[in-house]
Amino acid sequence: xxxYTNYTNKEMQAVTIAAQIKDGQIVIVGxxxxxxxxxxxxxxFAPSCSLIVESGLMDCAPIEVPRSVGDCRFMAHCSTQWPxxxxxxxxxxxxxxxxxxxxxxxxGAQIDAYGNxxxxxxxxxxxxxxxxxxxxxxxxxxxxxxTIIMMQHQKRRFMDKIDYVTSPGWIDxxxxxEKKGLPGNRGxxxxxxxxxxxxxxxxxxxxxxxxxxxxxxxxxxxxNTGFDIDVxxxxxxxxxxxxxxxxxxxxxxxxxxxx
Amino acid sequence: xxxxxxxxxxxxxxxxxxxxxxxFGGFTTNRKPYAAVSEILRQGQKDFIVEAGPAGGDxxxxxxxxxxxxxxxxxxxxxxxxNVSRRFRSxxxxxxxxxxxxxxxxxxxxxxAASLGLPYLPVSLMLGSGLTDKWGxxxxxxxxxxxxPDDKFVYVENPxxxxxxxxxxxxxxxxxxxxxxxxxxxxxxxxxEGDEFHDIDIAVAAKRVIITCEELVSNEEIRxxxxxxxxxxxxxxxxxxxxxxxxxxxxxxxxxxxxxFLKVYDVASKTxxxxxxFVKEWAYDTGSHEAYLNKLGAxxxxxxxxxPGLGYSKDMSKEANK
Numbered sequence: 001x002x003x004y005t006n007y008t009n010k011e012m013q014a015v016t017i018a019a020q021i022k023d024g025q026i027v028i029v030g031x032x033x034x035x036x037x038x039x040x041x042x043x044x045f046a047p048s049c050s051l052i053v054e055s056g057l058m059d060c061a062p063i064e065v066p067r068s069v070g071d072c073r074f075m076a077h078c079s080t081q082w083p084x085x086x087x088x089x090x091x092x093x094x095x096x097x098x099x100x101x102x103x104x105x106x107x108g109a110q111i112d113a114y115g116n117x118x119x120x121x122x123x124x125x126x127x128x129x130x131x132x133x134x135x136x137x138x139x140x141x142x143x144x145x146x147t148i149i150m151m152q153h154q155k156r157r158f159m160d161k162i163d164y165v166t167s168p169g170w171i172d173x174x175x176x177x178e179k180k181g182l183p184g185n186r187g188x189x190x191x192x193x194x195x196x197x198x199x200x201x202x203x204x205x206x207x208x209x210x211x212x213x214x215x216x217x218x219x220x221x222x223x224n225t226g227f228d229i230d231v232x233x234x235x236x237x238x239x240x241x242x243x244x245x246x247x248x249x250x251x252x253x254x255x256x257x258x259x
Numbered sequence: 260x261x262x263x264x265x266x267x268x269x270x271x272x273x274x275x276x277x278x279x280x281x282x283f284g285g286f287t288t289n290r291k292p293y294a295a296v297s298e299i300l301r302q303g304q305k306d307f308i309v310e311a312g313p314a315g316g317d318x319x320x321x322x323x324x325x326x327x328x329x330x331x332x333x334x335x336x337x338x339x340x341x342n343v344s345r346r347f348r349s350x351x352x353x354x355x356x357x358x359x360x361x362x363x364x365x366x367x368x369x370x371x372a373a374s375l376g377l378p379y380l381p382v383s384l385m386l387g388s389g390l391t392d393k394w395g396x397x398x399x400x401x402x403x404x405x406x407x408p409d410d411k412f413v414y415v416e417n418p419x420x421x422x423x424x425x426x427x428x429x430x431x432x433x434x435x436x437x438x439x440x441x442x443x444x445x446x447x448x449x450x451x452e453g454d455e456f457h458d459i460d461i462a463v464a465a466k467r468v469i470i471t472c473e474e475l476v477s478n479e480e481i482r483x484x485x486x487x488x489x490x491x492x493x494x495x496x497x498x499x500x501x502x503x504x505x506x507x508x509x510x511x512x513x514x515x516x517x518x519x520f521l522k523v524y525d526v527a528s529k530t531x532x533x534x535x536x537f538v539k540e541w542a543y544d545t546g547s548h549e550a551y552l553n554k555l556g557a558x559x560x561x562x563x564x565x566x567p568g569l570g571y572s573k574d575m576s577k578e579a580n581k
Contacts, residue, residue, distance in 0.1 A: 064569075067338055067516075068286070069287075069338050070286030070288070070313065071288070071339075071571075076571070081453055082454070083361065083456055083460075084364065085364075085371045092383075129352070130352070131351040132343050134332045135363060136313070136334035138362075139390055140362070142388075167388065168388050176387075180386050248559065
């Protein structure tokens with residue numbers, strides 16, 4: 001029989017995000033780990049959650065893991081094939097109607113202590129050291145939806161000042177979003193990395209360590225974070241159950257596209 | 260009714276002009292008009308002002324071949340194969356590409372606004388981000404490019420809610436749209452299956468519209484179920500029968516992406532030399548879409564056909580033996 005006790009940090013990350021999704025939520029997923037996590041949530045943690053993607057495909061239930069948000073693997077197994085503009089309009093109307101159903105996953109290359117994320121370029125914007133894709137749907141999502149940010153936890157990615165803000169977080173602290181004209185009742189909820197979970201202090205809006213994986217520690221997190229981070233509230237997280245690892249490996253991503 | 264059927268080379272020669280303000284249909288690795296892209300590469304049109312939308316290898320190849328004058332970006336990658344398209348990335352890192360960034364939502368809304376004929380578009384997006392803090396193309400440079408508006412955007416006050424700062428973005432005036440669709444008829448009626456993406460918007464907004472299609476069906480046939488149709492003949496200038504014309508990207512109900520081919524492109528596009536060899540082999544030296552398909556081979560294309568009910572390709576014989 002296969003061994004489901006030897007999980008990887010990437011699998012732990014997927015299980016961690018899956019556990020954040022609640023029944024009834026509408027989850028804005030991209031591809032990669034967020035999709036694995038959301039698929040796992042739908043099977044195990046929150047069966048009544050729904051998946052939508054920024055291309056406009058609504059209530060998705062892919063069989064094989066899609067590689068793109070416009071993938072036929074989403075398109076053939078969803079309730080409605082909307083164009084992107086309807087997705088944007090729906091997202092904004094959820095905010096206008098004061099609904100609290102949407103939760104979104106975004107990622108990036110750099111993040112600061114207030115959850116502002118860069119997925120555009122490293123270095124000088126006009127002649128960058130490294131250029132990435134650009135915003136995609138991330139900027140609109142970070143504007144109107146609560147977000148869970150997925151990052152690799154490295155010192156060079158967790159920085160005091162990021163090179164470009166693609167997706168606004170809490171800007172510079174309390175009132176920061178309102179000052180910029182962004183909805184103040186939306187923003188990053190947490191950051192899930194390959195080492196643990198960071199949340200944002202209710203008063204200061206600064207990132208703090210909420211939980212760390214069995215393979216990590218508060219010291220490990222401090223060492224790999226490029227800004228001062230409060231670890232006083234951190235709890236040790238439990239290893240995922242063998243059943244959850246089995247579902248993820250055998251049923252959700254048997255082709256190992258992302259795990 | 261006019262017969263708008265053209266050979267691919269004739270349609271590109273007649274309707275694609277250097278300096279065009281252009282947008283392609285499709286989404287990263289789905290329904291991208293690759294057959295038309297290869298023909299443009301062969302014919303040499305250049306200096307495009309590009310509304311790239313969710314782009315992938317289509318615009319990456321045209322950037323790599325130096326055909327782009329200004330690139331309006333929101334996302335450029337063959338998702339799931341590469342983190343970022345590599346000729347796009349290299350051109351920006353070397354400072355060789357004039358580019359602008361908008362969010363994908365704003366890009367798509369701008370194209371929708373163009374289809375509605377709006378003078379400009381107010382949005383509450385891109386606030387508090389680099390997308391409003393930084394201009395990829397300065398006002399001075401914009402003034403030298405006739406087809407670009409002088410401003411990336413302008414802050415305005417919401418006239419219905421004084422004190423609310425909003426972002427007014429310009430509406431592109433497209434010369435050309437190229438869209439790959441599942442079916443079209445000789446009169447120019449088009450049926451897109453699956454997600455339309457921004458394709459109907461650009462078909463309405465562009466002065467010239469080229470449709471490449473998997474199947475060329477009769478004018479009578481395509482009218483049988485009007486609810487399946489996406490674009491009326493009036494918006495279309497040329498219809499080109501180009502089976503597998505979106506290869507290596509997907510075409511809903513027809514074929515999957517050719518992931519092995521996309522991986523080959525990903526490796527090739529890492530260096531200028533390998534990229535040059537790739538476009539020489541697959542675009543220039545093939546000479547035509549028909550020769551490109553023959554070079555790929557029948558079995559390769561057959562294996563990409565989607566399994567009915569699944570929507571993607573899969574070896575069902577192996578599945579049954581499980």
